[in-house]
Amino acid sequence: MTTQNAQQDATSPAQGSHQWILTLELPGRASATEHGTWNPVPGSTRHDVFVAIRQHVISRFPELERATVAFFALEPNQL
Template sequence: MTMPNARPGAAPQGSHQWILTLELPGRAAATEYGTWNPDPGATRHDVFVAVRRHVTRQFPELERATVVFFSFEPNQL
């Protein structure tokens, strides 16, 4: 999907943007972000679980981390 008014040659983006920060106090933290096209009928919780799983696959040490911040919003201005 190409976003309207996207920069020429820019990679396609998802319909929503997400940001997730996980932290193990005093040991590790990570903030990751990206875009996502949720499945039809998906809930915000479904997306949260999928995004958290995606991030903890990249950072397995954060599997038991506390969620400090989560945002999931339409990727349209």
């Protein structure tokens, strides 16, 4: 299998400095896994970013407001 690297061109939207993945779950009822990139405000903590991302996901899925966090990852968006 051959893969090609896609390079970001001038028409691609800019990506954030960090890549995140969050899974929220109401066991036996509902779950959602979302992902994206984020530019933390200088001086913010990992917890600050977690709270902001969780709120972002809940704004899309209000039924998950009381959900358990099943997974959260936040990593620099570079190789």
